[in-house]
Amino acid sequence: MPIPIDFALIAHQESWRAAADVLAVLRGPYLAPIPDDDLKEIFPWFPPRAVCHIDHRSVLGHSVHGIYIDSFIPPDRLAHKYRHENIERVRDAAACAIKAGARIVSLGGFSSILIEGDSDLLPEKGETVFTTGNTLTVAFVVKGIKKICALQGRDMGEATLLIVGATGDVGSGCARCLAPLVKRVVLNARSIDRLRSLAEELSAGGKAVDIATDLQQLSVQADIVICVASLESPSLLLGRLGPNAIICDAGYPKNLSPVDVLEDCTVFFGGLGQSLGGMSFEPDVHRVLHRHPFPNVGQGCVMEGMVLALEGRFEPFSQGRGFITPERVQEIEAIAARHGIHLAPLYNAQGPLEEVACETEGSADERQIAAPGRAV
Amino acid sequence: MEAVTTLKCATADNANPISSTASIWQDVLAQAVTGELIAVLNYTSLAEICEDPDEVADALEHAESERGHAAAFTAEGGKLGIVVPNNVNAKYWKRLRTAFLRQIDARGFIGCLIIQEVMLESFAVASYKRVGQVAPGSLGNTFAAIAAEEEDHIDHAMAILRAERALDVQRFDDKVYALHIEVMTILAQMFAREDADGHCELCHGSCVKQSLPVVGLTSSELRGVALQHYLRTLDMLGLPGELTLVWVAQLPV
Ligand SMILES: NC(=O)C1=CN([C@@H]2O[C@H](COP(=O)(O)OP(=O)(O)OC[C@H]3O[C@@H](n4cnc5c(N)ncnc54)[C@H](OP(=O)(O)O)[C@@H]3O)[C@@H](O)[C@H]2O)C=CC1
Ligand SMILES: [Fe+2]
Numbered sequence: 001m002p003i004p005i006d007f008a009l010i011a012h013q014e015s016w017r018a019a020a021d022v023l024a025v026l027r028g029p030y031l032a033p034i035p036d037d038d039l040k041e042i043f044p045w046f047p048p049r050a051v052c053h054i055d056h057r058s059v060l061g062h063s064v065h066g067i068y069i070d071s072f073i074p075p076d077r078l079a080h081k082y083r084h085e086n087i088e089r090v091r092d093a094a095a096c097a098i099k100a101g102a103r104i105v106s107l108g109g110f111s112s113i114l115i116e117g118d119s120d121l122l123p124e125k126g127e128t129v130f131t132t133g134n135t136l137t138v139a140f141v142v143k144g145i146k147k148i149c150a151l152q153g154r155d156m157g158e159a160t161l162l163i164v165g166a167t168g169d170v171g172s173g174c175a176r177c178l179a180p181l182v183k184r185v186v187l188n189a190r191s192i193d194r195l196r197s198l199a200e201e202l203s204a205g206g207k208a209v210d211i212a213t214d215l216q217q218l219s220v221q222a223d224i225v226i227c228v229a230s231l232e233s234p235s236l237l238l239g240r241l242g243p244n245a246i247i248c249d250a251g252y253p254k255n256l257s258p259v260d261v262l263e264d265c266t267v268f269f270g271g272l273g274q275s276l277g278g279m280s281f282e283p284d285v286h287r288v289l290h291r292h293p294f295p296n297v298g299q300g301c302v303m304e305g306m307v308l309a310l311e312g313r314f315e316p317f318s319q320g321r322g323f324i325t326p327e328r329v330q331e332i333e334a335i336a337a338r339h340g341i342h343l344a345p346l347y348n349a350q351g352p353l354e355e356v357a358c359e360t361e362g363s364a365d366e367r368q369i370a371a372p373g374r375a376v
Numbered sequence: 377m378e379a380v381t382t383l384k385c386a387t388a389d390n391a392n393p394i395s396s397t398a399s400i401w402q403d404v405l406a407q408a409v410t411g412e413l414i415a416v417l418n419y420t421s422l423a424e425i426c427e428d429p430d431e432v433a434d435a436l437e438h439a440e441s442e443r444g445h446a447a448a449f450t451a452e453g454g455k456l457g458i459v460v461p462n463n464v465n466a467k468y469w470k471r472l473r474t475a476f477l478r479q480i481d482a483r484g485f486i487g488c489l490i491i492q493e494v495m496l497e498s499f500a501v502a503s504y505k506r507v508g509q510v511a512p513g514s515l516g517n518t519f520a521a522i523a524a525e526e527e528d529h530i531d532h533a534m535a536i537l538r539a540e541r542a543l544d545v546q547r548f549d550d551k552v553y554a555l556h557i558e559v560m561t562i563l564a565q566m567f568a569r570e571d572a573d574g575h576c577e578l579c580h581g582s583c584v585k586q587s588l589p590v591v592g593l594t595s596s597e598l599r600g601v602a603l604q605h606y607l608r609t610l611d612m613l614g615l616p617g618e619l620t621l622v623w624v625a626q627l628p629v
């Protein structure tokens with residue numbers, strides 16, 4: 001009897017290092033790792049398929065069972081010119097999830113971007129529903145910003161918030177949630193028309209909103225920056241920012257270029273949740289898929305499908321682009337919290353930004369926050 | 377070892393001097409012709425162990441069709457002014473044939489189908505298709521047409537294999553795995569970046585793999601399309617994708 005599949009996660013690796021690690025787990029402990037050149041030659045040809053099974057436990061006691069499906073989009077082929085082949089990979093991955101009988105599927109990372117959140121572009125679905133997972137991502141980005149501001153004693157009401165990738169699904173959701181809480185909002189993306197229409201919507205609420213396609217133009221005024229542009233690689237250079245700026249990089253792959261010098265800023269990776277009930281992976285690719293310094297941490301987008309499965313709400317909670325509202329964010333956050341899934345402890349490339357009491361696996365009892373100090 | 381007498385067996389030594397791309401096609405065609413001749417031998421052997429007269433006729437018909445493919449490839453060489461060598465005793469091909477003969481000795485009809493139709497044909501169809509896209513004129517057309525024919529004749533075998541799997545899934549999957557280890561390891565070595573065991577005994581000079589970019593091919597791409605085709609074929613048989621991914625990930629590179 002095949003095991004019923006409550007949820008599936010469709011995702012891809014953000015670096016060749018991560019891809020190599022996945023392959024190393026599949027090869028097992030006795031075979032030498034595949035040399036990098038061979039890996040890059042072979043990996044892109046794998047048809048999408050399940051890489052591991054996942055059990056996710058709710059703090060309420062029950063658990064759900066799912067699969068992680070890799071679309072095997074090569075980490076260096078996320079650019080627009082590969083869009084068609086990548087859409088095919090996402091469609092193939094979706095077909096895998098449907099064939100496995102998954103009841104709900106999260107479209108992680110670029111999977112939802114490629115199909116613009118439109119699950120009508122996916123194969124015949126039967127009973128399977130799809131969610132972009134972006135509402136829970138927005139919830140965790142917003143919570144992270146609030147938390148770090150609180151821990152640093154910053155007055156959000158006096159802050160200028162800059163969102164890079166503001167007109168995207170995650171960016172616009174963050175803008176709607178945070179605009180009422182800050183003094184001023186600056187929106188950045190490439191298309192001026194979409195920036196204008198989002199600015200119109202936000203300023204209708206009485207907020208001061210500026211738009212800029214040239215990032216350097218207004219970044220110097222920013223106290224808080226959210227980076228959620230759909231960049232194919234970490235290439236974003238923010239330039240000068242306001243003093244002691246807070247920067248949340250929620251891109252996958254990361255937005256911020258490792259060469260950007262961000263003096264006196266606090267950088268953290270956003271959009272991440274942690275499950276107190278815990279997750280187990282078979283084969284054990286947990287550390288490979290979730291490359292975080294804390295256990296049981298995952299991206300909001302992939303967590304959303306698991307949360308909905310734990311709640312028994314098999315519905316396309318997040319669909320399309322630009323429809324994420326503060327009410328829906330609150331709703332998914334409350335569902336997640338009920339099952340013990342909360343904002344993950346904050347960290348960046350240098351390590352944790354918080355001291356976390358971590359005696360027992362999955363305990364996220366935070367105590368204090370590090371002083372500002374930049375890191376990417 | 378067996379002799380294949382219906383085709384003139386030329387060697388690189390008596391081939392005429394030719395242009396650089398023609399010499400690459402000569403090596404590509406040598407592999408293709410040899411693969412087809414192995415298929416002729418395999419289907420002929422298969423006919424000998426079939427009990428059902430229809431299956432006997434079917435196997436012999438396949439053998440004939442593979443012989444036609446070998447002849448068509450050889451004729452393409454002729455159009456380029458080259459003599460296409462073949463050698464069913466060349467290192468990798470001989471090992472593949474030996475693996476097939478082990479199934480014949482055990483009268484393993486299903487094992488034979490798995491080796492020939494799932495493994496060898498995956499590599500043939502996928503690489504012929506790719507060559508068909510880049511080879512000029514009638515050479516390209518011939519590769520593409522033969523790839524299509526190979527794909528056509530796979531359907532019948534797939535139906536038999538699916539029915540066999542339905543009888544006992546675990547036993548069937550175990551059998552495929554055992555053959556995967558035996559046969560796919562050889563194919564993976566054959567398609568690897570470098571010949572770990574030395575010269576393949578078919579290419580007329582040094583290995584053709586390094587020269588393939590000159591004609592718009594790469595050995596890495598041929599290996600990639602072949603492994604992809606193999607995984608998709610196993611999917612069509614109903615084997616779990618996560619399992620076959622591990623199998624392929626564990627092949628030698
Ligand atoms: N941490 C997490 O859990 C999650 C992270 N993500 C990541 O968040 C990011 C955004 O995802 P999502 O909102 O779904 O994507 P969308 O495609 O909906 O939006 C992308 C946004 O980025 C903008 N953009 C693209 N290129 C640039 C650029 N060079 N400079 C400035 N703006 C740019 C786009 O506008 P325009 O085209 O006009 O420039 C748009 O505003 C991605 O990296 C994604 O992988 C997504 C889900 C979960
Ligand atoms: Fe053939």
Ligand SMILES: [Fe+2]
Nearest residue numbers: 415442497526
């Ligand atoms: Fe054939």
